[in-house]
Amino acid sequence: MASISLKQKVCVHYTGSFDDGEVFDTTIGRTPLTYIENNHEVIPGFEAAVSTMEPGDKKKVRLEPKDAYGEPNPALLYQMPTIDIPNYDDLVVGEMIYLMNEEGYQQLARVVKVEDDGMTIFDFNHPMAGCPLNFELELISREPYTGDDQHE
DSSP states (O other), rough: OOOOOEEEEEEEEEEEOOOTTEEEEEOOTTTEEEEETTSSSSSSHHHHHHHHTTTEEEEEEEGGGTTOOOOGGGGGGEEEGGSSSSSSGGTTTTEEEEOTTTOOOOEEEEEEEEEETTTEEEOOOOTTTTOOEEEEEEEEEEEEEESSSOOO
């Protein structure tokens, strides 16, 4: 008896932009995005918008932060004495850098503030937290996911 897949592999082209029109990412001219539905591989609002589409459909959606990367969490701001940071002179406000967490893993953080004689503040929120996001979507395909193939 053949097993029936309850999961679907989708292939979609998209262009993502902010409200001011700045494009932050696109698959146009590249390989479309492929993911498995309900595997939490993409942001919730993106997946919800694509889930109602049929192959060949195109649509535009605007996602509020709660359906994208969420609102900024103040608990994800971290400060430390600038003097304790090696090469702190090289830090640039707004720059994204990797910092080691307490478990020994690297995490991406944005430099928020650097004071020579004070504190340096890092933000571990996703860079698009708090931002509404706009997507132009085109569903290329949706097919049962067998688990045998690799998706990108």
